[in-house]
Amino acid sequence: MTISRREWLWLAGACGATHLWARQGVSTPPEPLFAEVPASASGIEWVHDNAMSANHYLPETLGPGCAFLDFDNDGWMDIFLVNSGPSDFWKPPKPVRNALYKNNRDGTFTDVTEKAGVAGASFGMGVAVGDYENDGWPDIFVTAYGKCTLYKNNQDGTFTDVTEKAGVATPGWTTSAVWFDYDNDGLLDLFVCSFVDYSGEHKFECGDNRIGKKYYCIPRVFRPTASFLYHNNGDGTFTEVSKGTDIAKALGKGLGVVATDINNDGRMDMFVANDTVQNFLFVNRGPGPNRRWKWEEIALQAGVGFSESGQARSGMGVDASDLDNDGWQDMLVANVDHEMFSVYENNKDETFRDVAQANEVAQATRLLSGWGLKYFDYDNDGAVDLILANGHPDDMINEYSMQVKYKEPLLLFHQGDDHRLHNVSDQAGPAFKRFFPARGLAVGDYDNDGALDVLIGNNGGAPLLLSNHAGKGNNWLGLRLEGVHCNRDGVGAKICWTAGGKKRYRLKNNGGSYLSSHDPREVLGIGSALKIDELEIQWPGPGKQIDKLTNLPINRYVHVMEGKGILR
Amino acid sequence: MSIYERLHLRADAARLPCRRVRSGAPQGNGTIKRVALAAWGPVMDMWRAIFLIVSLGILTLDAIAQTPQELVQDAISKQQAGDLEGAVREYRQFLKMHPEAAGVRSNLGAALAGLGQFAEAITEYKVALKQAPATPGLRLNLALAYYKTGRISDAAAKLVKVHEDSPENNQAILLLGDCYLRMGQNKDVIRLLRPEHQKNPDDMAIVYLLGTALIRDHQVDEGQALVDRILRNGESAEARFMLGSAKMEASDFAGAREELAKAIALNPNLPGVHVLYAQTLQITAGPEEAQKEFKAELAIDSYNYMANLQMGAMLRQDQKFDEAKQYLTRALETRPGDFAVRYQLAAIALSEGKVDEARSELESIVKESPQFTEAHVSLSLAYFRLKRPGDGNREKSIVEKLTAEAQAKQPGVKAQ
Numbered sequence: 007m008t009i010s011r012r013e014w015l016w017l018a019g020a021c022g023a024t025h026l027w028a029r030q031g032v033s034t035p036p037e038p039l040f041a042e043v044p045a046s047a048s049g050i051e052w053v054h055d056n057a058m059s060a061n062h063y064l065p066e067t068l069g070p071g072c073a074f075l076d077f078d079n080d081g082w083m084d085i086f087l088v089n090s091g092p093s094d095f096w097k098p099p100k101p102v103r104n105a106l107y108k109n110n111r112d113g114t115f116t117d118v119t120e121k122a123g124v125a126g127a128s129f130g131m132g133v134a135v136g137d138y139e140n141d142g143w144p145d146i147f148v149t150a151y152g153k154c155t156l157y158k159n160n161q162d163g164t165f166t167d168v169t170e171k172a173g174v175a176t177p178g179w180t181t182s183a184v185w186f187d188y189d190n191d192g193l194l195d196l197f198v199c200s201f202v203d204y205s206g207e208h209k210f211e212c213g214d215n216r217i218g219k220k221y222y223c224i225p226r227v228f229r230p231t232a233s234f235l236y237h238n239n240g241d242g243t244f245t246e247v248s249k250g251t252d253i254a255k256a257l258g259k260g261l262g263v264v265a266t267d268i269n270n271d272g273r274m275d276m277f278v279a280n281d282t283v284q285n286f287l288f289v290n291r292g293p294g295p296n297r298r299w300k301w302e303e304i305a306l307q308a309g310v311g312f313s314e315s316g317q318a319r320s321g322m323g324v325d326a327s328d329l330d331n332d333g334w335q336d337m338l339v340a341n342v343d344h345e346m347f348s349v350y351e352n353n354k355d356e357t358f359r360d361v362a363q364a365n366e367v368a369q370a371t372r373l374l375s376g377w378g379l380k381y382f383d384y385d386n387d388g389a390v391d392l393i394l395a396n397g398h399p400d401d402m403i404n405e406y407s408m409q410v411k412y413k414e415p416l417l418l419f420h421q422g423d424d425h426r427l428h429n430v431s432d433q434a435g436p437a438f439k440r441f442f443p444a445r446g447l448a449v450g451d452y453d454n455d456g457a458l459d460v461l462i463g464n465n466g467g468a469p470l471l472l473s474n475h476a477g478k479g480n481n482w483l484g485l486r487l488e489g490v491h492c493n494r495d496g497v498g499a500k501i502c503w504t505a506g507g508k509k510r511y512r513l514k515n516n517g518g519s520y521l522s523s524h525d526p527r528e529v530l531g532i533g534s535a536l537k538i539d540e541l542e543i544q545w546p547g548p549g550k551q552i553d554k555l556t557n558l559p560i561n562r563y564v565h566v567m568e569g570k571g572i573l574r
Numbered sequence: 575m576s577i578y579e580r581l582h583l584r585a586d587a588a589r590l591p592c593r594r595v596r597s598g599a600p601q602g603n604g605t606i607k608r609v610a611l612a613a614w615g616p617v618m619d620m621w622r623a624i625f626l627i628v629s630l631g632i633l634t635l636d637a638i639a640q641t642p643q644e645l646v647q648d649a650i651s652k653q654q655a656g657d658l659e660g661a662v663r664e665y666r667q668f669l670k671m672h673p674e675a676a677g678v679r680s681n682l683g684a685a686l687a688g689l690g691q692f693a694e695a696i697t698e699y700k701v702a703l704k705q706a707p708a709t710p711g712l713r714l715n716l717a718l719a720y721y722k723t724g725r726i727s728d729a730a731a732k733l734v735k736v737h738e739d740s741p742e743n744n745q746a747i748l749l750l751g752d753c754y755l756r757m758g759q760n761k762d763v764i765r766l767l768r769p770e771h772q773k774n775p776d777d778m779a780i781v782y783l784l785g786t787a788l789i790r791d792h793q794v795d796e797g798q799a800l801v802d803r804i805l806r807n808g809e810s811a812e813a814r815f816m817l818g819s820a821k822m823e824a825s826d827f828a829g830a831r832e833e834l835a836k837a838i839a840l841n842p843n844l845p846g847v848h849v850l851y852a853q854t855l856q857i858t859a860g861p862e863e864a865q866k867e868f869k870a871e872l873a874i875d876s877y878n879y880m881a882n883l884q885m886g887a888m889l890r891q892d893q894k895f896d897e898a899k900q901y902l903t904r905a906l907e908t909r910p911g912d913f914a915v916r917y918q919l920a921a922i923a924l925s926e927g928k929v930d931e932a933r934s935e936l937e938s939i940v941k942e943s944p945q946f947t948e949a950h951v952s953l954s955l956a957y958f959r960l961k962r963p964g965d966g967n968r969e970k971s972i973v974e975k976l977t978a979e980a981q982a983k984q985p986g987v988k989a990q
Contacts, residue, residue: 202986203987210985210986223986226984227984227985227986227987228984228986228987229981229984229986229987230981257978283977283981284973284977306951306954306955306958306970306973307954307955307958307963307966307970309955311951312948312951314891314921314924314925315887315890315891315921315948316917316921316947316948316949316950316951316952316955317948317951318977344856344857346891357958357959363892363893368892372860372861373860405828406826406827406828406829406857406858407827407828407857407858407859408828408831408855408858408859408863409858409859409860410858
């Protein structure tokens with residue numbers, strides 16, 4: 007029997023602790039993989055207001071998103087939380103606002119929302135963070151039912167709403183969004199998922215009026231819409247460029263999006279999770295003869311559009327990563343209960359196969375509805391793991407289901423030596439034994455210990471901050487990438503590192519999860535290895551610079567600039 | 575005897591072994607007097623008696639030679655004694671010599687049905703019916719075999735003819751009503767049974783079927799009145815089944831689950847109850863619970879179409895393809911050519927990498943059922959995997975068109 011380092015550490019820790027308890031007669035449990043950080047400790051007192059009403063308007067049940075970002079460039083991850091707000095079906099009886107929490111570098115946060123000017127004034131949904139001006143300061147795009155908002159970072163702790171001026175005032179109901187450079191011109195472009203057409207003056211309601219109860223409509227009943235792609239003009243403005251492409255033709259009900267490169271051609275593609283209609287896989291085919299960018303929607307033929315029964319499912323959360331470390335991006339989509347989630351393994355020919363069964367994900371998610379999620383290496387052993395945040399969209403589901411509940415558990419999967427994901431939720435800590443109406447999920451290292459922490463937005467409740475204790479004992483290197491010719495965030499960079507005789511691959515995707523945005527840094531786990539033998543970064547276009555780095559430190563973050571290497 | 579048992583007994587009749595009884599009025603040459611059913615129950619299966627009398631009358635008229643006659647007599651004896659395999663063997667032996675003997679062929683059909691070999695029984699009944707088309711009992715027997723194998727629409731087609739020929743045949747009426755109900759043709763149930771209910775207001779089987787149809791047809795008040803009649807007669811599985819069905823129709827899954835659980839507690843052998851209960855559990859609980867109930871139904875009726883289909887589909891989802899195929903094959907036996915079953919089998923072939931096999935079946939399915947969106951999806955995928963992008967894109971366009979058409983019918987779209 008082989009025991010992974012993580013398992014060994016767990017067992018060793020548990021045995022040691024048991025020995026200690028025996029001596030001291032104290033029954034202190036071992037440290038969980040993830041520990042909940044209560045509001046009393048973090049200072050995050052903000053609570054999401056879902057505007058829940060007797061009429062059960064659909065936007066009530068979809069939020070909120072959340073983000074880790076370093077808005078003040080002090081090297082510590084801050085937190086942004088999206089709230090609902092005034093809309094055509096709801097007038098808040100008391101002020102409702104987003105929240106920006108500054109990291110105090112001691113495990114606590116301070117609410118700086120008002121000063122920053124990011125409180126918002128519409129029914130917010132999600133958030134996407136990116137430095138669209140390449141000025142080194144992250145900007146914030148907030149999606150909404152109603153008016154979405156682009157907050158430009160003023161580099162002084164404040165933001166300015168530049169939505170109209172920038173030309174990204176997206177109509178309708180927007181959900182997830184992602185910054186990425188689709189044309190490799192060195193500027194981040196913006197893709198915005200559009201959900202259903204909910205524009206009726208009198209909102210369509212669903213429910214059994216005989217018993218006087220209304221419930222949230224299944225999105226199937228509403229008209230689908232096309233999503234939006236904004237090209238960055240490089241002057242602080244954008245041009246919507248989806249017209250005439252497959253993006254405009256593909257009428258969906260987008261909830262999640264990840265920008266990734268599924269065919270290793272150096273161009274970022276997009277996988278969009280749609281609710282009750284087929285998912286979309288937009289493959290970036292580069293410039294067309296008519297100077298219009300060519301996007302080809304290939305989800306059906308790629309095997310990721312429908313279930314294996316040929317049915318469209320309720321896609322919500324989505325992500326991509328090189329799960330099996332073969333240099334090709336694999337994908338993941340979360341669906342509603344009884345549909346099971348799909349883990350898509352890349353066949354390296356623009357097709358995928360669903361390996362959720364072999365990875366314990368299908369069985370574990372059969373009765374769950376998944377939203378926020380993330381492939382990440384939570385214990386820094388170098389292999390990609392997975393976290394899922396779940397919750398049923400129908401707040402009355404408990405009344406007619408014996409097993410499916412409104413609040414659902416989080417799930418944590420660890421990739422074992424067999425290269426399969428294994429459900430380790432039982433060992434993950436008390437938070438994984440609780441139930442949440444979870445929606446957005448962001449991953450980030452807020453305490454800079456190299457172990458990626460997790461932030462979850464709960465519908466109609468307080469957010470959940472989970473501190474990662476699982477990475478202790480393993481070594482790592484954190485990269486803060488800075489593009490020079492490519493986009494400054496380095497989105498699209500390919501990272502390859504060798505440590506302990508193992509070669510690992512990472513593509514700096516963007517987006518992923520649901521309504522949320524992650525720590526932009528990349529943490530490279532190397533397990534018990536004491537050094538990284540070689541690190542190669544292939545920066546995206548236009549330069550496509552390849553940097554090879556050696557003599558690297560471990561267990562700290564380094565700032566790597568395109569063509570310059572590590573900045574000391 | 576419960577209402578549904580009366581219906582089910584009729585459906586079972588084709589499988590029951592014959593028993594020779596003496597009659598005061600000799601017929602034919604007097605050797606074989608009369609054959610009747612072993613299990614009559616409180617409801618006389620008159621059709622069966624009529625059928626057998628007619629059958630044997632034909633047999634007598636066939637002027638069988640001594641040895642063949644003894645063969646038939648022995649076969650009948652064996653059938654009555656429960657040695658169905660022996661009876662089948664001897665009937666077949668006889669029919670080799672006298673293939674025109676429709677009555678004997680009918681007996682062979684009954685013996686085969688008794689062995690659960692419904693497909694073969696149907697073949698024999700059909701030949702016999704072709705030989706003696708004016709035999710109403712024979713057509714009813716064929717309808718019962720169809721009914722037992724889940725080929726409800728075929729059963730209904732035969733029962734319609736029986737009903738036309740014999741409008742007073744209550745058994746045919748009830749079975750036809752039940753077939754309509756199973757096919758979701760609630761208005762046909764109402765049309766058929768409303769006048770019967772006026773004639774026989776105390777026939778609880780009619781009340782049961784008519785009440786269920788009315789509820790499912792959203793004529794809830796009238797249906798509820800009939801349910802109340804059943805409830806007034808005391809707690810019964812049938813009443814709970816009806817209420818469960820009604821709640822299922824109204825998407826009150828928790829309520830349906832509760833009623834159906836009570837129905838099962840009252841009568842776990844009530845046909846169909848485990849299937850409906852399993853379907854509520856599929857929605858309100860987990861697959862393990864649902865599978866347990868589907869299996870309970872199959873323990874009662876191994877040919878239950880829905881139970882076999884759902885078991886196959888669930889096992890396919892779990893990628894237990896071999897096990898799934900066993901259930902699906904059985905479902906296909908009960909409903910040959912059924913799109914849903916064939917699609918499940920094609921989807922398994924696609925998952926197993928038997929792409930050309932899947933393509934062939936899917937092409938056939940979409941030809942017969944052009945609105946079957948899932949089949950178009952899978953066919954498109956099969957074409958792409960076979961490196962036939964032109965065909966794949968054609969199917970993909972069909973998927974988009976069907977999806978758009980379905981979307982346009984949605985209430986939220988219409989409301990805008």
